[in-house]
Every structure is written in C-alpha cells, then in structure tokens.
Amino acid sequence: MDIAEILILHKNHVVDEWTRRLRTEVSPCFAARPIEEVAAAVSEAADANFEVLVNGDHSRIDTFIKKMGRVRSRAAFSLSDVQKAFELYRSILMPLLVKTLDRDALVGRLDGLNLCLSYTIRRFTEYFQLLHERETEGYAHALEAEVERRTGQLRESENKFRDLAEKAPVGMYLLQDGVFLYVNSRLAEIQGYTTEEITRKLGPRDIVLPEDWPAVEEYIQRRIAGEVQSFYSEFRTVRKNGEIRNVEVYSSSTTYRGKPAVIGTFLDNTERKRTEEALKNSEKRYHGLFENLRDGFAAVNMERKITEANPSFQAMVGYSREELSEMTYDAITPAEWHVFEDKIVAKQVMKRGYSDVYEKEYIRKDGVVFPVEVRAHLKRDEDGNPEEMWGFMRDITERNEAEKALRDGELKYRTLFESSNDAIFLMRNDRCVDCNSKTLKMFRCTKGQFVGRRPYAFSPPLQPDGSESSEKAAAKIRAAMRGRLQFFEWKHCRPDGTVFDAEVSLNCIELEGKPILQGIIRDITKRKEYEEELRNKSLALEDANAALRVLLQQREMDREELEQKILHNSKELVFPYIDKLKQFRLDARLRSYLGVLEANLKNIMSPFVHQMTSININFTPAEIKVAHLIRDGKTVKEIADMLGVSVSAINLHRQHLRNKLGLNSVKVNLRTYLMSSFPQ
Numbered sequence: 001m002d003i004a005e006i007l008i009l010h011k012n013h014v015v016d017e018w019t020r021r022l023r024t025e026v027s028p029c030f031a032a033r034p035i036e037e038v039a040a041a042v043s044e045a046a047d048a049n050f051e052v053l054v055n056g057d058h059s060r061i062d063t064f065i066k067k068m069g070r071v072r073s074r075a076a077f078s079l080s081d082v083q084k085a086f087e088l089y090r091s092i093l094m095p096l097l098v099k100t101l102d103r104d105a106l107v108g109r110l111d112g113l114n115l116c117l118s119y120t121i122r123r124f125t126e127y128f129q130l131l132h133e134r135e136t137e138g139y140a141h142a143l144e145a146e147v148e149r150r151t152g153q154l155r156e157s158e159n160k161f162r163d164l165a166e167k168a169p170v171g172m173y174l175l176q177d178g179v180f181l182y183v184n185s186r187l188a189e190i191q192g193y194t195t196e197e198i199t200r201k202l203g204p205r206d207i208v209l210p211e212d213w214p215a216v217e218e219y220i221q222r223r224i225a226g227e228v229q230s231f232y233s234e235f236r237t238v239r240k241n242g243e244i245r246n247v248e249v250y251s252s253s254t255t256y257r258g259k260p261a262v263i264g265t266f267l268d269n270t271e272r273k274r275t276e277e278a279l280k281n282s283e284k285r286y287h288g289l290f291e292n293l294r295d296g297f298a299a300v301n302m303e304r305k306i307t308e309a310n311p312s313f314q315a316m317v318g319y320s321r322e323e324l325s326e327m328t329y330d331a332i333t334p335a336e337w338h339v340f341e342d343k344i345v346a347k348q349v350m351k352r353g354y355s356d357v358y359e360k361e362y363i364r365k366d367g368v369v370f371p372v373e374v375r376a377h378l379k380r381d382e383d384g385n386p387e388e389m390w391g392f393m394r395d396i397t398e399r400n401e402a403e404k405a406l407r408d409g410e411l412k413y414r415t416l417f418e419s420s421n422d423a424i425f426l427m428r429n430d431r432c433v434d435c436n437s438k439t440l441k442m443f444r445c446t447k448g449q450f451v452g453r454r455p456y457a458f459s460p461p462l463q464p465d466g467s468e469s470s471e472k473a474a475a476k477i478r479a480a481m482r483g484r485l486q487f488f489e490w491k492h493c494r495p496d497g498t499v500f501d502a503e504v505s506l507n508c509i510e511l512e513g514k515p516i517l518q519g520i521i522r523d524i525t526k527r528k529e530y531e532e533e534l535r536n537k538s539l540a541l542e543d544a545n546a547a548l549r550v551l552l553q554q555r556e557m558d559r560e561e562l563e564q565k566i567l568h569n570s571k572e573l574v575f576p577y578i579d580k581l582k583q584f585r586l587d588a589r590l591r592s593y594l595g596v597l598e599a600n601l602k603n604i605m606s607p608f609v610h611q612m613t614s615i616n617i618n619f620t621p622a623e624i625k626v627a628h629l630i631r632d633g634k635t636v637k638e639i640a641d642m643l644g645v646s647v648s649a650i651n652l653h654r655q656h657l658r659n660k661l662g663l664n665s666v667k668v669n670l671r672t673y674l675m676s677s678f679p680q
Helices: 003-009 011-026 028-032 035-055 059-070 079-100 103-167 185-191 213-224 270-279 283-292 311-317 321-325 335-352 397-419 437-443 469-481 525-583 588-609 621-631 636-643 647-660 670-677
Strands: 171-176 179-183 230-238 244-256 259-268 296-301 306-309 358-363 369-380 386-395 423-428 431-435 486-493 499-511 514-523
Touching: 003 011, 003 035, 003 079, 003 103, 011 028, 011 035, 011 079, 028 079, 035 059, 035 079, 035 103, 059 103, 079 103, 079 525, 103 525, 171 185, 171 244, 185 244, 185 259, 213 230, 213 244, 213 259, 244 270, 296 311, 306 321, 311 321, 311 358, 311 386, 335 358, 335 369, 335 386, 369 397, 423 437, 437 514, 469 486, 469 499, 469 514, 499 525, 525 588, 525 621, 621 636, 621 647, 621 670, 636 647, 647 670
Parallel strands: none
Antiparallel strands: 171 179, 171 259, 230 244, 244 259, 296 306, 296 386, 358 369, 369 386, 423 431, 423 514, 486 499, 499 514
C-alpha cells in the first residue's frame, strides 16, 4: 500500500482526530470557533498536504496559507498555534505510516512528511510577517497622511491669518509670556516702531503708559487665568518718540504651541477721542460715523427699548430700523441669556459706565440663533443720571466655527495618537518632544521620564550585533532625517533594567513647517520567543530523524549480512551434499523426498534474495547485491560508490550475471530482464 492509498483510506479518521485535538489541546481560539468551520479548515489542510506528499505540488498549501492569513484577525490564532496544529498532524499520521509501510518506504515517507510540514510552517511564518509589515506600513501611511493634512490646514490657516493681519486697518498682535510674538505693520506704525523692533523684543509693559499699566496687567492676567475669554479695554501708550496715544484693544485668550497666549486687535483711538468730542457739536459727523460703523451698534433706553440701530446691526438681526424701534432688546435675545445680561448691566455697566467684552446670542428675524460679541457703554445726562445704553456688537459665527474646526482636528489627531496599540513618539534634535500613553506603558515610565531624553537612552550599551547602541541609533536617525524610512529590530531597556525586543520604524515628517522625526515601536518579545522555540524544535526533530535513519540503515545492514551468511552456508554446506546424494542410486521414493527437500530449502531461502536466488542459487552475495541495485535503476558509478568498489568490478559482476542468466547471446537490457523475471 503506497502513501496515496494510506492518506485516502484514513482521511476521515485523520480529519476527525485532528479536529478534536485542535479544539482540546492547542489553543482556546480553535475551541471558540464552530466545529464545522474547524473541520472544514482541517479537511482543506489535509487535502493540501496530500498534494505535497503524493504529487510534490505546493500550490494548494500556498493557497490554504493565504486563506488562513486573511481570516487570522477574525480567528485570532497565532504563529505558535499554527506550528502546534501541524505538529498534531504529524503525531496523528506517523503511527499510520509506521503501521502500514515497510522499513524502506517508511524512511522516505517520514522525510517527505517532515519536509512538507517544515515548508508549511516556514511559509506561514513568512506570510504572517508579510501581513504584519503591511499593517504597520498602512498605519504609518495613514498617520503620515493625517499629519500632512493637518499641517496643510494649519499652514493655510496661518497664511490666511497673516495675509488678513497685514492688510487689516487695525493693529493685530499675538502675546505670550509677556512678549509680542507677532505684530502687524499697522500696530508697529501706531507705536512708531518697525515690526522687527517689536517682535520677540518688546511686551505690553514696554509701550503702556506707566500710570495705566496696573489695570492693563490685571486684564492680561485675568485672560491668561481663564477668568474671561475675551475683553475690551482702553488705555494710553507711549510711542517710540515719546508721544502719548490713546488705544483700544479687543483681545481673546487662546493657545499657541501648547501654551496660553492672547490674540487681539490694537486700535489707535486718539483721533477718535478727539472726534467724539467734536461729535457733540456736529450731528452730521456723528451720523456718518454711526452709519458706516462696520460693527453693529444699537442704543436702548433704560426701559430696554431700542431707540437707535446702525445699518450693520440691522443687517445682523434682519430687522429694519422701523421694526427695531418697536421692539425691546430682550425680544431679540434668547430667554436663557436674560439673567446673565442683567448681571453684566448691574455689576459692570451701571457701576463703571461700560462692560467687558462678553459673548451672548441673538435671534435673527428668520429664527436663526447666532453668537455675538458685545460691549456695552452707559450714557448719562447732564445731571449724571443714566439715560441710555449703547451696545457694540460683532457677529462671531465664522470665528467660532473656525475655532471649533481647529479643536475638532486637534482632537481627531490626538485620539488617533493616543489610541494606537504601538508606542508612538515625536523627536526633534534627537530628543523626544511627545509620546502617547502606549509608549509609557511599554517602557513602564512616566511622561516626564521619557520626554526630553534621547530614545536610545532606553537601550542597553550594545546591540546583539556588538555595535554600540548610541552610535547605531544616531546613524538610523540621520538616515531617517535625510528622508529614508528606517525599519529595523532593536533591543530596548526599561528604567527597571528589563530588556525587550522591538521593531522600530523612523520616518521624517513636517510639522508646523519644520522637520520632525516620528517613531513607532512595537514589542516583539513574544514573537521572538515563538521563533526561538520553533527553531529549537526543528533542530531537535532533525536530530531525531537523523538518529532514526542511522538505526534503520544499521538494521538493514545487519539483515543483509544475516541473509548473506544463510545463503553462503546453504550453498557451501547443504546443497553440495544434496548434489552428492543425487549421484547415488536412490529409489523413486527417496529421490522424491530429496527433490522435496531441495525445493523446500529454496523456498525457505527465497525471501532473503527477493525471489532472485530461488531461481538461481548460484549467485554470489556480491552478485545478488549488484542485481538488486541494477533492478532499482542505479547506474554503474552509483553502485560502485554505494558498495565501495571500482567501476570495473561492477562491470565484471554485470558480465557474470548475464552469463549465469544466459543473456550473452541475447540482445536484452539486463535491468529490464531482472524487473520482468524477478519482480519485487
């Protein structure tokens, strides 16, 4: 029975046993799957092994490996599970082969089985590694694309802001840590400086009149502390030439590069102050300013009825001047803002004559509710009694949407950054500037321990190849900064001294217009342990197979030696006497017994010479060996090498065989004759 018949005959048994043991002995992931699904996969694997063992065709096992790779994430089996599964197949099939095959066939089939399973496990390892690399590369590309998109948005936003700021008719500034990080040309012009003389060199204290500085400093501190998001203030400044100017400032709290900052507009209202004085005597000039004011303006009497509204305010709320004159201020304000605004009027406007800039909402005529920024002023009559309130309003819908979009984008990136299963860190000038929580968990340290240090500080002095960690890491960093993606294995060391294996990728990206190095670290300690275990088992298996082959070869040599002795002794010690007995005159009965004796001796000896010596007992042991090898298809040189004799000696044996078989005068191939006359 050959290997194909064995596999076909016992397929159901092998599949059933393999399925049962997979679910009970290997891994919980197999037990968790439906038994029909596991049985179908096992049957497909058995068929693929059949093609390898019988036909030498690896295509079906390759197809099976790719199929298992596609369902790996759903089935959650590991490379170690695969190796254990195919070890089960070996343990199930080997007893069947030992029981069914003879010794000669068994050695070859065991070698074939080992090669088949070694190929399968190796291909699984390669394919799983390929899938892992693809997943890592896909994640890196997605993260890089997101960073590039965010960077483009920030760059576009910055360019728009800068273009708008430089063209703005009012001064604009960005203040952080008491220093102007940015001022536009208009603000520099107001103060009589160039932008270079102010930017990153001067702060508010350098330009505010000393008498006004305490109040200005209080406003700045309140904004930075988060007590107010935005406010309006007026104070006096000193120009470079010593001239005193009146200015008004609209400012809001913000965050710039992770730190609190203040952004605002800076308007020189010196002339306006003079104009306001002149407006008391010139209604025409007042009316022109009123009508052309870009912000909304409205006046209400102390009963909160609207008495005046400029065109900007009319356009803002969608009502005409006549319609507004019939309405109260509360009618265009959502009810939930009434109490809040009453407190502003009572605590700020009525006490000091104006309010801080505050935010609220209006109801447009079409029912749409929109956000505004408001500052209120109190107008008193000649006797000092409150007469009416003026309000300056600005629609901040677009500004709020832009701020929300920026916050949402930042949240999306931060979520992606923090939810990754790999350690991710950002590095500038070979020092870490940020990392996600997985990094801290992997290295078992705090963010303060990691950020600000060189990543290779978390490494042993030497890597497995003997190179110094610091020098090798520096070379990898330089290559990555030159734009070459680096992907390599690395030994890392935690602060507690434990060492672990990792896969590291380094990629240079651009953030805020500057190059920054992004690193991704994956802990592969478990994978390394599985690979080492697999290598050790493969070596042990090879040693066991080699020992088994040596034992079988020795047994074969002992058997052949015994057969040769039996044949030789029979030829020298038994058959000569039988021939002598034949020379005597024996009666018919004794001659019949003698013939039976000779025939039975030959039948007893025939298994030793595989039918050949039962036909021609005069073959020598050496000739019998040569005849066997010729019949098996061995060449003269191969036979000489196997028996350790010369080629001419083998040719002489071939001639003796043809003489004894009577083939000297017949044109027939010796191997063909031996195969047809003395089959195995």
